[in-house]
Amino acid sequence: MIGALNHVGVATPSIADSIKLYRDVLGATKIGEPFDLPAQGVKVCFIDTPTAQIELIEPYDETSPIVGFLAKNPKGGQHHVCFEVADIHAAVAEMRAKGVTLLGTGEPRIGAHGTPVVFLHPRDMGGVLIELMETPKGDH
Amino acid sequence: MIGALNHVGVATPSIADSIKLYRDVLGATKIGEPFDLPAQGVKVCFIDTPTAQIELIEPYDETSPIVGFLAKNPKGGQHHVCFEVADIHAAVAEMRAKGVTLLGTGEPRIGAHGTPVVFLHPRDMGGVLIELMETPKGDH
Numbered sequence: 001m002i003g004a005l006n007h008v009g010v011a012t013p014s015i016a017d018s019i020k021l022y023r024d025v026l027g028a029t030k031i032g033e034p035f036d037l038p039a040q041g042v043k044v045c046f047i048d049t050p051t052a053q054i055e056l057i058e059p060y061d062e063t064s065p066i067v068g069f070l071a072k073n074p075k076g077g078q079h080h081v082c083f084e085v086a087d088i089h090a091a092v093a094e095m096r097a098k099g100v101t102l103l104g105t106g107e108p109r110i111g112a113h114g115t116p117v118v119f120l121h122p123r124d125m126g127g128v129l130i131e132l133m134e135t136p137k138g139d140h
Numbered sequence: 141m142i143g144a145l146n147h148v149g150v151a152t153p154s155i156a157d158s159i160k161l162y163r164d165v166l167g168a169t170k171i172g173e174p175f176d177l178p179a180q181g182v183k184v185c186f187i188d189t190p191t192a193q194i195e196l197i198e199p200y201d202e203t204s205p206i207v208g209f210l211a212k213n214p215k216g217g218q219h220h221v222c223f224e225v226a227d228i229h230a231a232v233a234e235m236r237a238k239g240v241t242l243l244g245t246g247e248p249r250i251g252a253h254g255t256p257v258v259f260l261h262p263r264d265m266g267g268v269l270i271e272l273m274e275t276p277k278g279d280h
Contacts, residue, residue, distance in 0.1 A: 001167030005192040008148055008221055010268055018266050025238050026223070026270075027141030049223065050144040051191040077267035078218040081148055083166070083189065098165050126158050127217035128150055130166075 001091060002083040006113075006133060007046070007053035011066045012076035015045045015058045022047050022054065037112055041065050044112045055082070055112060080119065082131035088116040091132050100124045108134075141231060142223035146253075146273060147186070147193035151206045152216035155185045155198045162187050162194065177252055181205050184252045195222070195252060220259065222271035228256040231272050240264045248274075 012018040015034050022028040030048035034056075037044050041064035047054040057079065059067050069079055085091040088108045095102060101121035108116030115134040122129045152158040155174050162168040170188035174196075177184050181204035187194040197219060199207050209219055225231040228248045235242060241261035248256030255274040262269045 002162075002189065004190040005148065005194070008145065008218075010221075010266065012266055021266055022142075025235075025240065025264075027234075049142065052145040054145070054221075073267050075263065075267035077262070078148075078221065081150075081194075081218065094167075095165075100165060122217070123215065124165075126150065126152055126161055127213050127215035 001085060001094060002132070003086065003135060004084045005052045006082045006084050007055040008078060009055045009057055009080040009082065009129075009131065010076060011057050011069050011073065011079040013058065013070055013074065015043055015056045018056045018076070019045065022056075028054075036060060039109060040111065046112070080129040080131050082117075082133055084135040085132045086135060088118065088132065088134040092118055095120060095132075141225060141234060142272070143226065143275065144224045145192045146222045146224050147195040148218060149195045149197055149220040149222065149269075149271065150216060151197050151209050151213065151219040153198065153210055153214065155183055155196045158196045158216070159185065162196075168194075176200060179249060180251065186252070220269040220271050222257075222273055224275040225272045226275060228258065228272065228274040231274075232258055235260060235272075 028047050032046040034045040038060050041060045042057040043060055045056040101124050103119040108118050111117030111133050113136055115136050117131055117133040120130040168187050172186040174185040178200050181200045182197040183200055185196040241264050243259040248258050251257030251273050253276055255276050257271055257273040260270040
């Protein structure tokens with residue numbers, strides 16, 4: 001079922017500071033423009049590498065789902081790993097059939113790449129928060 | 141400096157159980173044979189995707205550097221992110237010049253892909269433990 005590892009979600013208290021780190025210290029060269037994703041409660045910035053991306057995420061507001069993570073990890077840290085799937089609804093049905101807990105209602109919502117995504121509960125995923133995202137059309 | 145995101149290191153109390161999760165629940169199809177890497181204090185198993193890999197790591201023994209991580213995260217979890225670099229010694233010199241703290245002595249050691257690696261301290265990396273590995277010859 002899972003396809004490409006699309007990105008690693010990295011929570012940060014400041015996307016601006018993280019851009020400085022990845023650009024000026026680590027020498028990343030392909031850094032996108034940050035944008036708001038209020039539906040997911042985050043501000044987002046993608047850093048491209050020849051393989052997977054780093055997705056910097058900063059709370060959009062105080063109700064953001066990553067506020068708790070940053071309270072425990074004030075400097076930020078690895079938040080989730082995202083794998084692509086061909087069909088998000090088929091993936092959700094398969095995960096439900098296998099007894100995997102989905103976050104929220106489990107209904108796919110539009111994610112940062114403009115395609116539907118769901119999140120699988122870390123307790124069923126070896127402690128890792130896993131995002132499944134439908135592969136954007138035209139990719140791969 | 142940083143090139144491809146090579147892999148995400150996922151600590152686990154049991155590679156055997158994690159293989160079942162990735163193979164039987166998530167449907168991963170390209171799962172390597174586990175092997176011991178005593179020099180790094182871990183047992184290792186790579187799961188390939190069309191982009192980056194998941195590197196499952198389990199303590200090799202009680203002195204393993206991931207014993208503490210698993211004490212805090214008994215189910216396992218995301219442990220590090222690994223980026224490739226063209227020349228590990230040049231990368232180390234650049235990191236030192238920029239004031240980044242390297243783990244241990246900072247001398248490159250042979251990692252799971254057979255090329256030299258170093259680890260950058262999370263406190264300088266936005267809370268993320270970052271591994272730099274020299275790109276294997278012939279790759280990319």
